[in-house]
Amino acid sequence: xxxxxxxxxxxxxxxxxxxxNALKKLKQKSKEAYKKKFGKDKTWHxxxxxxxxxxxxxxxxxxxxxxxxxxxxxxxxxQNSNVGHDFSVTxxxxxxxxxxxxxxxxxxxxSPLEIAKIDSVEWFWAGGETAKLKPVEYTxxxxxxxxxxxxxxxxxxxxxxxxxxxxxxKAESAPYFLTVIEPQxxxxxEVHSLEAxxxxxxxxxxxxxxYNLIVDTEWTPWTSCSKCDxxxxxxxxxxxxxxxxxxxxxxxxxxxxxxxxxxxxxxITDEHYEFLRIFxxxxxxxxxxxxHSLKKLRHVTDRKNEIMTGFCKIKCPEDKVFEVxxxxxxxxxxANNSAGIYSMVQGIPSLQPSVERLLQFGEKGKKIVxxxxxxxxxxxxIGWFSTFLQKFEHRCSGSMANRDEKTRxxxxxxxx
Numbered sequence: 001x002x003x004x005x006x007x008x009x010x011x012x013x014x015x016x017x018x019x020x021n022a023l024k025k026l027k028q029k030s031k032e033a034y035k036k037k038f039g040k041d042k043t044w045h046x047x048x049x050x051x052x053x054x055x056x057x058x059x060x061x062x063x064x065x066x067x068x069x070x071x072x073x074x075x076x077x078x079q080n081s082n083v084g085h086d087f088s089v090t091x092x093x094x095x096x097x098x099x100x101x102x103x104x105x106x107x108x109x110x111s112p113l114e115i116a117k118i119d120s121v122e123w124f125w126a127g128g129e130t131a132k133l134k135p136v137e138y139t140x141x142x143x144x145x146x147x148x149x150x151x152x153x154x155x156x157x158x159x160x161x162x163x164x165x166x167x168x169x170k171a172e173s174a175p176y177f178l179t180v181i182e183p184q185x186x187x188x189x190e191v192h193s194l195e196a197x198x199x200x201x202x203x204x205x206x207x208x209x210x211y212n213l214i215v216d217t218e219w220t221p222w223t224s225c226s227k228c229d230x231x232x233x234x235x236x237x238x239x240x241x242x243x244x245x246x247x248x249x250x251x252x253x254x255x256x257x258x259x260x261x262x263x264x265x266x267x268i269t270d271e272h273y274e275f276l277r278i279f280x281x282x283x284x285x286x287x288x289x290x291x292h293s294l295k296k297l298r299h300v301t302d303r304k305n306e307i308m309t310g311f312c313k314i315k316c317p318e319d320k321v322f323e324v325x326x327x328x329x330x331x332x333x334x335a336n337n338s339a340g341i342y343s344m345v346q347g348i349p350s351l352q353p354s355v356e357r358l359l360q361f362g363e364k365g366k367k368i369v370x371x372x373x374x375x376x377x378x379x380x381x382i383g384w385f386s387t388f389l390q391k392f393e394h395r396c397s398g399s400m401a402n403r404d405e406k407t408r409x410x411x412x413x414x415x416x
Contacts, residue, residue, distance in 0.1 A: 068112040075109035089174040095218075095239050095284035096156055097183050099371035104151040106166035107173045120168055121149035127162040128288050136164070155371075156180045161288055179287045183369055189304040191238075202238060202306055208299045211268065214245050215303045216282065228316035238306035241282035242294055244273060266296050322346060372414040 079089075096102045106121055123144070124133040136151065138144055143152045153160065157180060164176040191202045205216040217238040226232040272291040276283065283290045285300050294300060317338075324333035324345050335343040342349045362368035 065112070072109060072111045079107075079109055090280045091175045091177060091278065092281055093177045093179070093241075093279055093283040093287050093289055095179045095181060095287055097237070098156060098158060098180050098369075099183075100156055101152070101154040102156065102178065104153070104164055104166075104176050104178075106149045106151070106168075108166065108168055108171055110168070114168075117168065118149055121166055122168075123151050123164065123166050125162050125164045127159070130162075133163070133165065158182070177287065177289045179284060179289070181286055184305070187304055188237075189306045191306050191308050193308060193310050202308065203303070206299060206303070208297060211297075212244060212246055212273070213276070213294075213297075214243050215285070215299050216241050216243060217306060218282065218284070219308070222310070222312075225312040225314045228314050230313065232312050232314070234310050234312045236308050236310075238308060240285035240300070240303040240305055242276070242285060242290065242300060243279075243282035244276035266293055268293050370412055 094102060094104075104123075106123075108121070110118060123136040125136050126133045136142060141154045143154075144150075145152060149166065151164065151166070159180075161178060161180045164178060166173045189200070189203075191200050192198065194201060202217060205214050207214050218241045220237045220239075222234045222236045225234050268291075272293055275291060276294075285295070285303060319336050319338040322335045322337055322343050322345075323331050324335075324343055326332050333343055333345075335341045335346070337346075337349075360368070360370060
């Protein structure tokens with residue numbers, strides 16, 4: 001009577017071993033697949049879910065779980081605070097000089113459960129004259145951040161003026177209204193920071209008498225330092241903006257100029273006031289979405305853009321040196337990759353970007369703007385050189401005006 005049971009047990013042993021091996025192989029494949037997708041972060045379970053979502057009694061994962069959900073709810077609270085009185089999201093009007101760069105953040109609040117879907121974020125845009133949104137085409141100058149799905153646009157052109165918006169499924173972020181303007185160096189007012197011992201200093205917010213409006217200055221981030229390991233310079237631009245502020249004159253000091261006859265002839269409709277209320281952060285004075293009636297106000301036309309210069313000091317990056325060692329650990333070869341020197345062990349290095357050339361004509365007696373062609377990042381420092389290797393400094397473009405014909409008829413080069 002025992003024989004059948006013994007045979008059955010012996011028959012199950014190979015099957016159990018086969019199943020166990022198959023399960024181990026399946027687990028290993030799952031681990032490799034999710035390591036490839038999510039990296040080597042040990043908080044990811046081999047089946048793909050985040051261990052912080054099921055922390056159990058692990059205090060570390062429980063705290064991480066609390067922090068993630070706390071950030072999510074803080075995002076929702078901030079988003080809710082920016083909702084207008086008509087329960088609409090707050091759009092942003094952005095202004096960038098031609099040949100510059102801009103980063104547009106995708107301000108969608110994603111819960112820790114939804115963060116795995118961030119790769120599905122898509123960007124859409126519509127030109128200044130069109131209302132239909134279409135997908136953004138990514139190029140070497142239009143990049144999508146792999147971490148937070150922000151949209152980075154370099155070497156901007158006026159044709160890229162328009163509306164930009166990001167989507168994830170049926171959820172949409174607040175739109176950006178990007179305006180690309182031509183460089184106008186002659187209209188810039190040079191100022192010093194408030195910490196500087198002497199002026200001129202930036203203009204203060206100014207109320208427009210007779211209107212619930214103020215003109216102010218919106219500052220861009222500082223550029224990178226011009227030098228390292230020694231005192232250098234950095235710059236940032238300040239753009240004129242118009243904002244709606246109820247009873248603005250009560251707490252904004254008006255200009256000393258009391259001549260308002262020109263402003264009083266400008267009629268601003270209720271629709272334009274409502275439009276300004278939607279843009280809580282203001283609209284640049286030269287933005288393509290600012291109503292024309294507001295652009296006629298004397299305080300808007302007289303307000304100059306500003307450029308601020310400051311001093312800075314940063315450390316130079318350390319050289320990247322590749323070392324070859326023998327079996328005893330002794331260095332037998334050292335190659336300074338930062339200086340363009342590579343070891344044979346490293347193989348053939350990648351090619352440097354090719355030189356791009358641009359032939360540009362200008363009308364005699366007129367201003368001409370020479371932009372650095374090709375692909376470059378906003379963090380890079382651009383140096384300009386003439387055919388006689390005479391270097392001159394500029395932010396992102398070279399401007400020439402009122403120079404003799406021989407001086408203008410020469411080649412200029414730039415490098416990052």
